[in-house]
Amino acid sequence: MTTTTLDQAHPAKRSTLVEWLTTVDHKKIGILYGASAFIFFLLGGIEALIIRTQLMGPNGTLVSPEFYNQLFTMHGTTMIFLGVMPLSAMFFNFFIPLLIGARDVAFPRLNAMSLWVFLLGGLFMNASFLLNAAPNGGWFGYAPLSSRQYSPGLNMDFWVIGLQILGIASLAAGVNFFTTILNMRARGMTLMRMPMFVWSTLITQVLVLLSFPIITVALIMLMVDRTFGASFFSVGGGGDPLLWQHLFWLFGHPEVYILILPAFGIVSEILPVFSRKPLFGYSAMVFSMAFIAFLGFGVWSHHMFATGMGPLADTFFSLATMLIAVPTGVKIFNWIGTTWGGSLQLRTPMLFALGFIAMFIIGGLSGVMHSVAPADLQQTDTYFVVAHFHYVLFGGSIFALTAGAYYWWPKMFGTMLSESIGKVHFWLMLAGFNLTFFPMHFAGLLGMPRRIYAYPAGLGFEVYNMMATAGAFLLAISILVFMYNMWVSARRGEPAPADPWGGATLEWSIPSPPQEWNFTDEPIVTDRDDLWAQKRAAGVRTLPEPALSDGKGIHLPGPSWWPLIVAIGILIFFIGFMVPHTYAFPFGPITIAGFLLTTVGIFKWAYEPPDANATHH
Amino acid sequence: MSSTLAHDDAHAAHHTSLPVDNRKLAIWTFIGSECLFFATLISTYLIYKDTHAKGPGPKDIFEVPLVTAGTAVLLFSSFFVVMALNGAQEGNRKKLLGWLGATIMCGLFFLGMQVYEFNHFYHLGLGYTTNLFGTSFYTLTGFHGTHVAIGTLWLMTVFKDALKGRMPPAKALNLELAALYWHFVDVVWIIIFPVVYLMSLRS
Incomplete structure (x- = not known):
């Protein structure tokens, strides 16, 4: 009817x-973000597999050195800007309005524009492969390597202009979600009643808004150098290449928190639901996240210890970096505190969330090792760094995003993902991930440099590289299992009830998938974990299935x-x-x-x- | 249905969590982000202002009196746009059009001054890539000028609406948003003027 x-x-x-093509519905836009980002993620994964095959044994000959440069540059750029960021954006889009009890974002058409700019920018950057001119100067585009003199082709033009386009999408989305979260909350949802994912999104948008303008200007200057022969970053004209590094990392370090804070938020939603306990230390979680974001603007030069900044700068940035371990540690203890004594339900989303905690701790520990400037000098540009950031970006962000995918899939598409396939996915991914990246710590400490297309035999790198390559293919299989799970769910998935997990937040109070207008009656929030409060008040474990409405009188x-x-x-x-x-x-x-x-x-x-x-x- | 800039009117009636309109909050947010944009450009200028092995440097070419006039005009325009907004809120069409017209004239005068200045500097031998002082100067003031141009175009759009009688007091926010942006562009110039021009007067 x-x-x-x-x-x-x-x-x-x-x-x-x-x-x-014309939709302004945040849910459709979210799905489009997710679908495009997942395809880019697969592309980045294929690039990684080619890299790993090339490095499987010494003196690999699968690809040319030139193509190898394009592969590692595009792998990094794709995974960061076209994979993890838009996968987070999928959850921002689909779930922020639902979590705060709104019918849409503040600016639905601006939201659609962000999506299309992102998608076109991503396609543009990948189109470079068709011209055999994919970016080849690393995801950080260090000057003077990225200058016209040393990168004469179109390769780095694709990178500079592609990132510029993607930045517009991020900034527009930043304004939109910052406004949405501050201004579109349901009645009664005070800031300190917001679900933790909403907090993490809000803080992420602050980071986007304050860091993307910096890279925008840096990219403009690099483009001006390349296109019009200026010398912002070239020594010949009096410029300083280190300015590029400072500007890039002033953006780049907040950027890594842009990649990880949404993951923190997702995990903070999942752990309480599957522990049947409220989040431990809610306000400490909020303030530690804000503190991490604040410190994130004061540590950029720890990426530059090897440039010789002098003992004072090295000391300052070392100490500031170590300080970040404190709020991060607070978060980890609070997550563990959330599960402590809980009635744990080890469903797939929970497994990925627990996997996230373990993997992120390993990545965090090697991060603290990097903060020690003298040690970092030994580790800079080795595979130890590669191991570190894959533990925080894959073991951290991707594990959490996958947890979010399993957790929220029923709400997005109205069918359940298979639990048994999901568990196979989890264990394969955990094994494959550790087999790939743990040996890289050893290869790095033995001195294996990053970004090399081949290494000679006899330096002790062989066994670690062979393990990493085997692990990479295991990881690829786990992603295939995930895709099979999605396909099975789409074909004959069990229909999802409104509240399959016994959730605490508003999205579980409406039908799966939600109707176009989300909430037929605008919700009024009286509590943190409002849905749990409603269930307690009604004395039930699950509220009755919400009825579909005809949405009469609702303006969209x-x-x-x-x-x-x-x-x-x-x-x-x-x-x-x-x-x-x-x-x-x-x-x-x-x-x-x-x-x-x-x-x-x-x-x-x-x-x-x-x-x-x-x-x- | 009359076309209008206030396309979110239908939503304006909606409850907002903070006592501020969505669009106004968004403009403030955008302005916050733009601060970092100009901070980066200004820092770069400060790093490179004395890098002019070839060609003229700041002391050789800056003409403070002309820029002072431009600065004054821009500062007055911020006052004019406040008066225009007051007219819009009162529903006083004459006041709105008069002051808004004056604001737009100020913007155009400033842009004209900048075109003259760039042209003048070019003829004194400071091309865009002559030296790093020139590149960072033109990039900084050029992007500021672009912002002035966008602001002027925005104000002209509101002016056109007002001329056609489509700016009732209920839509004064349309002008207020443009005015906020205008004030910001003005404030950026208040930083650029001393940092770029006045500081070059020192030995």
Whole structure:
């Protein structure tokens, strides 16, 4: 009956493709973020497998040194900007409005624009492979290697311009989610009643808003150096290459917290539900996260100990870095405290969340080792560093994001993922992950450098590399198992009830999947873990299944083409800077065309009537 | 249905958690982010202002009187836009159009001054890539000028709406958002003016 009402409500039924291209629904946008990011994640994974096959034994000959440079650069760039960040964005999009009891984000069309800019930027950067000119200067693009003199091809242009485009998506989303969380909370949801994932998202957006402008300016300067022959980072013209490193890591260090804080949030949602206990030390969790974010802006130079900054700077950045271990330790103890004495339910999301804690501790410990400047000098640019950041990024972020995927999949798609396949996935991934990255600690301490396409025999690297390669393929198999699980769930998954896990937060009070308007009646929050409070008040373990509604009288913003068109305009605008031109004027015809399309799009968007193409209920 | 910038009107009636409109909060957030954008540009300028082995340096070319006039005009424009907003809130169309027109003229004058100044410097031998002082100076003030241009265009859009009678007091927020951005652009110049121009007067 509900479906009939909905069909009648559509004045002109739109095709499915048009519906997705013009959607402003945060849930559809979230799914599009997730689907595109997962494909980019697979691409980055294939790059990793080629790298591992090349390094399987000494003197590998699978790929050329030039292609190897492209592989490790694109692997890093893809996993950070096109994998982990947008996978987090999938959860921001789908769940922030649900967790705070809102019907959408503050700016639905801006949200759609972020998605399209991200997707087009990611496709643009990967299109470089078609020209055999993928970025090849490392994900950090160190000057002067990234200057025109040492990187004459289009490779680093793709990197500079691709990152610039992706930055626009992140900044727009940052403004949007910061406003949404501060201003769209349900009545009664004070800041200190917000679920921890909402807190982690809010703090992540602050980091995005304050760190992305820095890399934007740095990328502009690098582009100006490359395109117009300026010398911001070239010694020949009086420039200082170290300025690039400072600006890059002023952005780059907050960036690593942008990658890990959402993971903290996800795990902080899952552990209480599967321990049947509220989160231990809620306010300590909030403040430690804020403290980590604050310190995150004061430690960038620990990436630069090897540049010789002098004892004073080294000491300061060493101590500041060690200080970060304190709030991080507070979080780890609070997670353990949450599970302590709980009635643990070892379902798949919980397994991944526990796996996250263990793996993240290992990565955190090697991180503290790096903070000791003299030790770091030995470890810089070795596989020890590779081991460290994979323990925090894969063992941390990816484990937590996978936990979130298992936890929230039923809400997103209305079917359960298989528990038995999920457990196979977990154990394979845990084994494969440790087999890949643990031996890298030893290879690194033996002195194996990063970013080399081959190593000679007889230095003791062979066995560790062979183990890492075997582990990488095991990891790949675990991802295939995950994909099989998703396929099984889509084909014949058990239908999910509204509240499959006995959840504590508002998203479990509405049908799975949620209806377009999320909440038929706007919720009123009276407690932290509000749904548990409701269940306690009603004296039940699970609330009755919520009824579907026809959504009469609920106003939703209409779909719009303009976000997509503006995103295309932005892409064309930036592509214009890649075309070499002989005249002095900095803007070529392509840039101007892109600028005009963007401007027209923004005006059309701003003047689009509020109910254009809206669904009236 | 009349077209309007206030496309979120239908949502404006919605409850907000803080006593501030979504769009206003978003502009403030964006301004916070922009602070870091200009902080990075200004720091870079400070690092490179004395790097001019070739070509002119700051002391050779800056003409403080002209820029002082531009600065004054920009400062006054911030006052003018407040008066325009007051007119919009009162529903006083004449006041709104008059002061808003004056603000836009100030923006255009400032942009004209900058075009003249860049052209003048170019003829004194300071091209974009002549030396790092020039590159970082043009990049910093060029991006500030871009912001002034965007702000002027935004104010002109509101002016056009007001001219067509589409700016009732209920929509004064449309102007307030543009005005907030305008004030920010102005504040950035208040930092650039002493740091770039006045500091070059010292020995």
